[in-house]
Each structure stands twice: as structure tokens, then as C-alpha cells.
Amino acid sequence: MFNVNLPSFFLVILLIQSSCANEDDVEDSMESESHESGIGESSPRLPVTPWRPQYFYGPMLPQHSPALIARTFPAFIPFTSCTSPNKETGICAESGACTRLGGRASGACPEGRICCINVVTNTCDDADRKVVTLDNTYWLSPTMGISSSTTGCALTVKLDAKLSEQRKAVCQVRLNFVLFTIAQPDTESVCNTDAFDVVGASNKIPTICGDNGGQHMYLNVPSSATSPTDLQLSFNFGTDSNPVRAWNILISMIPCDSPNLxxxxxxxxxxxxxxxxxxxxxxxxxxxxxxxxxxxxxxxxxxxxxxxxxxxxxxxxxxxxxxxxxxxxxxxxxxxxxxxxxxxxxxxxxxxxxxxxxxxxxxxxxxxxxxxxxxxxxxxxxxxxxxxxxxxxxxxxxxxxxxxxxxxxxxxxxxxxxxxxxxxxxxxxxxxxxx
Incomplete structure (x- = not known):
């Protein structure tokens, strides 16, 4: 036989019932708050712990390396031509990138970019041979003129899909002769004083001279994605007492998938x-x-x-x-x-x-x-x-x-x-x- 103290036993039973009633009140209170906050009954309840606040975390933005950002959001938009207010042809670019490469802003492009006009001018010295890698670049004759002792002037157009400013296969280059004036041919129609030549194209490019402002040429090359190409544009000058020599040539690159080929x-x-x-x-x-x-x-x-x-x-x-x-x-x-x-x-x-x-x-x-x-x-x-x-x-x-x-x-x-x-x-x- 157990010897039970009945008054103490009834006291313990009352304490347990009181505790259960309090827990039911807490659950009722939480359920009431969930309906007021708009969270449905089927929504999972957030865990309640002292070290984790009761709210949802928003998604974090992906963190990219600077190199990845440069590849995804290029400073230049390759092969996106634009026209300046004075009818020059340029390429859409970020302002800072245009300045770094020696271009000048003239007009606006979408997404806050500017129309970047790129100009290359060399002195026609062998040590000052320019290389063009950017679409829509103007090649200008020396601003101070060409001395009688100068025998030629050359420029290289480098085509390579791996270059960040191209990033696409190029199959043609168009030369627009905005200005083109060198010596005339002789009586036999031969360009034996001055001549302009192109080397590196797969199609036949004739030697020309004289006045050719307003003319153009298309130069075919293998796809620059598989076979990078260097086109050589060159003027050769003969002996002439007072020749007029000046040019402004717009060099435009045409991708292999362009409808403008x-x-x-x-x-x-x-x-x-x-x-x-x-x-x-x-x-x-x-x-x-x-x-x-x-x-x-x-x-x-x-x-x-x-x-x-x-x-x-x-x-x-x-x-x-x-x-x-x-x-x-x-x-x-x-x-x-x-x-x-x-x-x-x-x-x-x-x-x-x-x-x-x-x-x-x-x-x-x-x-x-x-x-x-x-x-x-x-x-x-x-x-x-x-x-x-x-x-x-x-x-x-x-x-x-x-x-x-x-x-x-x-x-x-x-x-x-x-x-x-x-x-x-x-x-x-x-x-x-x-x-």
C-alpha cells in the first residue's frame, strides 16, 4: 500500500492544469496574430529562437569579379554604329573608355553611353605606324602636311575576334574615302608617282591614285574567329615638286553574320x-x-x-x-x-x-x-x-x-x-x- 498525502497530490494536479491552460492561451494568441498579418493558415511558421529575428531575408545580388563585369558589360558595344550631330560615324561607348582610347564624344547613345568618334593620325614615319582595332575609325593624313622627303604612309587594321573591342568574327572591312587626293596618273594612266595599295584582303584590290573622295571599297578577309588578319593600308609617294596629298578614310568592320555584307x-x-x-x-x-x-x-x-x-x-x-x-x-x-x-x-x-x-x-x-x-x-x-x-x-x-x-x-x-x-x-x- 502506498502512503499518499492527498492534499499534496491535489496541489500538483492543479499546478499541471494551470500550466496547460497558459500554453493554450499562447497558441491562440499566435494564431490570432498570424491572421492579422496576412499569413495564411497553411503558411509555415517561422522558428522562434532568441538568436534569429522573425522576418524573411531578401535575395542577395550576385557578386561578380571586375573581369566578369568587363566581359558582360563592355565599355564599347562592338559594331553598334552611331552618327554624330555633324554626320560623323562613331561607335557607342562609355565616356571614360572613349577618352582612354583617344576618342571624342559627339552625340548620345542608349543606356547612357555616348557616340565616340575615333580618329587616327600619324606622322608617316616608320616609327609611327598606327594599328586600328576599333570599328568605325577615321584615318587622317598628317595635320601638318607631308614633307617632300616622305616616301610613304601606312596603317594596320588588326582583325581578331578575341580582342575585347571586337568580340565577334569579322569577314569584311569597308573603306569609305571621305577625302582622297594624291598625285594623278601619268599619260599612260599608270599611278607611278603616288599610289594607294591594300595588302591582306582575299579579293583583288586595284592600285588607285588621283581624286577619289566619295568612293568606297569592300575588303574580304577570312573569318577573324578562326584566322586573325592584319590588313595593310599604304600610300607610296614618288618625287613630285608640289603634290597635294590628303586623305580621310573611314574604316568600318562588318561581322560575318551582318546583313550588310x-x-x-x-x-x-x-x-x-x-x-x-x-x-x-x-x-x-x-x-x-x-x-x-x-x-x-x-x-x-x-x-x-x-x-x-x-x-x-x-x-x-x-x-x-x-x-x-x-x-x-x-x-x-x-x-x-x-x-x-x-x-x-x-x-x-x-x-x-x-x-x-x-x-x-x-x-x-x-x-x-x-x-x-x-x-x-x-x-x-x-x-x-x-x-x-x-x-x-x-x-x-x-x-x-x-x-x-x-x-x-x-x-x-x-x-x-x-x-x-x-x-x-x-x-x-x-x-x-x-x-
Missing amino acids: APLDCLQYFTGRSGTVSSFNWRDVAGTDTRQLANQDYSICFKTIPGSRRTLCLAPCTVTSASLAFSISVSRTAGAVASPAGSSQLRPINCEKDYLVIPGGFNVGNPPSVNTMAFDRFCGENLNANAEVTALTSVCTTATPFRLLYRTSDDETEDKTAGVVDRGNLGFCLTFRNQ
Whole structure:
């Protein structure tokens, strides 16, 4: 038998019941607070401990290294062109990066960036050979001019997808000749005093000289992601008592996936519906000096405009001087008898040395075919599909893709054996309409 003190036993039972009642009150109080704070009944309760506050932590921002930030948020946005208020072409960049690389701000870009205009000027000394790695860079001739003792001036365009300022494969480079004036060719149309050359392109780039402001060239290169390329642009100067030498060349890089790529083997590419196309060194100036350049062999291409009838028509430019808009070697017979002045070719077979090819070319209105119709090769002093014609007209073609071929010989001698010369040729200037 247990000896139980009943008064003490009943006292313990009362204390236990009181404790349980207090715990129920606490749970009821917490449940009431959860409903008032908007937390649903199914929401898990936060643990209640003395060392952890009762609130949710917000997500922490990822911490990146400076190198990763530079790769993710580049100072320059490669191949994002912009135009300054004074119509210069630049690249969107952060202000500090533009200044570090010697550029200048001119205009604004999205995301707080500026339009950075990049200019390279060298002194034409061998020790001052500049290297261009940034898209849309202008190459200027020395501001103090070029001394008579200077023999040349060169610049390197480095293409490499691993460079942070490129970061993308480049397949073409376009040269825009904003300003281009060096010595004229000699009477044989050869650039033997001054010359501009390009080395490193996979397509054929002719040597040019004279006045070429407003002209352009497309230089093809292997993809810079697999085969980095160094393009060499160079001026070579001969002896001349008082030459005028000045240039401003915009160097633009075109990525391999760009819709602006020119067709392969096209030295020039026109994307507009209409415009003007001319041979290098053609100018609307009076005079009988030879301006046609020797050793020209390149294609001129035109973009096919969606929705057009796919007809390309060309006509001689309007001139204000005594110059000719079309002057590509006066065609001669076997007996060295020239066609009448200001007329088209005698026959296509007489356009042997210098000529412009317009595939399937025909006079506007599509006249009946005649035996002397050119159809492809054009020369003489007037553009016309019919032979020995002085009348002006438009020559059209429906052969697509639209492409012209311009070819000249290595001198202006028509028949070296007979000593017949053909000098004073100017080249051509044509308006085109892509319709």
C-alpha cells in the first residue's frame, strides 16, 4: 500500500492544469496574430529562437569579379554604329573608355553611353605606324602636311575576334574615302608617282591614285574567329615638286553574320534604289589629261531591291564642264581608224583592252537586235548598246544578281606594234536606277 498525502497530490494536479491552460492561451494568441498579418493558415511558421529575428531575408545580388563585369558589360558595344550631330560615324561607348582610347564624344547613345568618334593620325614615319582595332575609325593624313622627303604612309587594321573591342568574327572591312587626293596618273594612266595599295584582303584590290573622295571599297578577309588578319593600308609617294596629298578614310568592320555584307568578289556594293557610280579618279573637270586608271579589274554590285521589277538601268551623268561622263578608250578598227568623236564603240569586238561589262545590256525601250549591238562590252565616248551612236540613252539589264565588270589594260597604248596610242581617257560616271 502506498502512503499518499492527498492534499499534496491535489496541489500538483492543479499546478499541471494551470500550466496547460497558459500554453493554450499562447497558441491562440499566435494564431490570432498570424491572421492579422496576412499569413495564411497553411503558411509555415517561422522558428522562434532568441538568436534569429522573425522576418524573411531578401535575395542577395550576385557578386561578380571586375573581369566578369568587363566581359558582360563592355565599355564599347562592338559594331553598334552611331552618327554624330555633324554626320560623323562613331561607335557607342562609355565616356571614360572613349577618352582612354583617344576618342571624342559627339552625340548620345542608349543606356547612357555616348557616340565616340575615333580618329587616327600619324606622322608617316616608320616609327609611327598606327594599328586600328576599333570599328568605325577615321584615318587622317598628317595635320601638318607631308614633307617632300616622305616616301610613304601606312596603317594596320588588326582583325581578331578575341580582342575585347571586337568580340565577334569579322569577314569584311569597308573603306569609305571621305577625302582622297594624291598625285594623278601619268599619260599612260599608270599611278607611278603616288599610289594607294591594300595588302591582306582575299579579293583583288586595284592600285588607285588621283581624286577619289566619295568612293568606297569592300575588303574580304577570312573569318577573324578562326584566322586573325592584319590588313595593310599604304600610300607610296614618288618625287613630285608640289603634290597635294590628303586623305580621310573611314574604316568600318562588318561581322560575318551582318546583313550588310557585300557579295563575294564585289569591290563596290550599292544598296540604294538609285545613285551614282563612277570609276576611280573620275571627276567633272575640264581638261585633256588622262584620268582613267590602268590595271583596273573589279566588279561593281547592286543590291536587288525587294518588290522591284529587277531591272537595272544606267545612264551617263550630267556634267557641267567640258568633261565626258563616259570615256573608256576610243574604239578603233584594225587599221587604227577611230570611231567618230563622242560616239559609242564601233563593235563589241573592238572593246579589247578597256571596257565596262553590262551583262545583257540593251537600250531602254528594248529596240530590235542588230548585228552591231554590244550586249555586254561597252567602250568609246558614249554609253549606248548600238554602235557608233552619239545619242544619249539609258542602258538596262535584267541579268541578276546585278553586277558590272570594269577592266582596263596596263597602259594606254592601243597597238604596241604600230605605236598607236589612246590617251586622254577619263573613265565613267553613271547614274543608276534599280527598278
